[in-house]
Amino acid sequence: MNDTIKTIMNRKSVRKFSPKSISKEDVKTILQAGMSGPSCVNSRCWSFVVVQDKDKLQKMADANVKYADPLRGAALGILVCSDLSRTEFFANAREFWVIDGAIAAQNMILAAESLGIGSCWLGTWPVEERVNNQTALFGLPEHIVPHSVIAFGYPAEDVPYGSRAGRPEWDEDRVHWEKW
Numbered sequence: 703m704n705d706t707i708k709t710i711m712n713r714k715s716v717r718k719f720s721p722k723s724i725s726k727e728d729v730k731t732i733l734q735a736g737m738s739g740p741s742c743v744n745s746r747c748w749s750f751v752v753v754q755d756k757d758k759l760q761k762m763a764d765a766n767v768k769y770a771d772p773l774r775g776a777a778l779g780i781l782v783c784s785d786l787s788r789t790e791f792f793a794n795a796r797e798f799w800v801i802d803g804a805i806a807a808q809n810m811i812l813a814a815e816s817l818g819i820g821s822c823w824l825g826t827w828p829v830e831e832r833v834n835n836q837t838a839l840f841g842l843p844e845h846i847v848p849h850s851v852i853a854f855g856y857p858a859e860d861v862p863y864g865s866r867a868g869r870p871e872w873d874e875d876r877v878h879w880e881k882w
């Protein structure tokens with residue numbers, strides 16, 4: 703198994719982090735990975751709000767209302783946003799922005815994993831209250847939609863593989879060979 707495949711297979715959500723901060727270089731690498739995914743008609747319609755300030759991380763957790771405690775001890779929170787002003791070229795299928803945002807989020811998670819940095823995806827869109835709260839917290843302009851928050855940090859827990867999801871290594875039931 704090569705290193706890329708190992709990174710993908712070993713990734714799991716980490717919810718408890720050590721106080722160690724993440725270097726600026728690694729933060730930039732993570733962001734660049736987010737900007738390296740495919741996007742609908744190359745719209746690159748994402749933007750990222752990068753937070754390392756401890757007080758702001760608490761406010762970000764509050765804004766996501768529920769299940770956002772991983773952010774409270776995180777070294778870094780990134781709010782993935784979508785810029786709707788960049789979606790005019792696919793105005794008949796604007797919802798593609800959601801997919802572009804998800805790809806950016808997952809790319810950052812995998813880049814972090816490869817650097818030994820754990821992460822947890824915290825869903826924001828389409829929960830209206832979370833969208834409104836993150837918009838207010840960061841003063842997002844009208845054409846910017848908050849998509850997801852990702853909490854990052856060095857793991858302070860050894861999450862056993864697939865422990866929360868009961869994730870099997872291979873699930874034959876999910877695969878339909880040549881026909882359904």
Ligand SMILES: Cc1cc2nc3c(=O)[nH]c(=O)nc-3n(C[C@H](O)[C@H](O)[C@H](O)COP(=O)(O)O)c2cc1C
Nearest residue numbers: 713714715768769770822823824825864866867869
């Ligand atoms: C769209 C989305 C939203 C999620 N929201 C949350 C969340 O609000 N809080 C949380 O602790 N985990 C959240 N997760 C993480 C999932 O709970 C986790 O990925 C799942 O249980 C599988 O576990 P694993 O990531 O360790 O494989 C979210 C994941 C996704 C993809």
